[in-house]
Amino acid sequence: MFSPGHAGANAYARVGNETGVMGASPHRLIAMLFQGARKAIGQARFHLQQGEVGRRGETIGKAISIIESGLQASLDRNAGGEIAERLNALYGYMARRLLEANIKSNEAMLIEVDGLLATLEEAWTGIGPEVARIAAQGSAEAAR
Template structure:
């Protein structure tokens, strides 16, 4: 392991530890997009081991996204997200078997849209929390 990779690992660990649940989902979706791109690139090179490895990573991300769903409190939203993740998994499998990178690109676009939604939700929560916290300018003046 190089010093650079150790620093990168530490940075990612800190980023994950300080992330909100919404940010964690957005990070997973971003990673999913990254590995979908690697799958498409490997498919184009006819690199079967590389394609399989990248595809496995996408499946692992989909599994993690599924595990993060709060089905008890999430109601219809959680059900719809579960259906989306399951559909992505089926599409991923079919696209790999039939060598159809356009299907993978469609999944990636949808992941990007969903990622933006989670990021917006995080920003809304941060904004609401800041609005509830009084600003102490006068209290600090002597």
């Protein structure tokens, strides 16, 4: 469903989030992208509440960048099939809602996108043990 490359890592680094990206597994990179996007949305909500229009726009732009250049760009639509196609559409929707939230100064739209990301992040975290098991099994087979 997600491409094995580090496109997400590059997007995450470009938007100024914490280091440690290069040594992370592909599964961990996606988790970091969810966290980064949600953090940016939280900051955008704060700036919206404080009336800081410029900073709100910057942080919403950061969230959009993480979604489009990280999460959406990491999808492997060939291997991921229908799930990847649906995620692609959902990420596009989220980016549009964030843009609309910025234009309309609408906190409810920010909360909506954060909720969608939280749901996806929870599901992604939930498959972590299975991903680790498969990776360990693959490593063991490769060592033989």
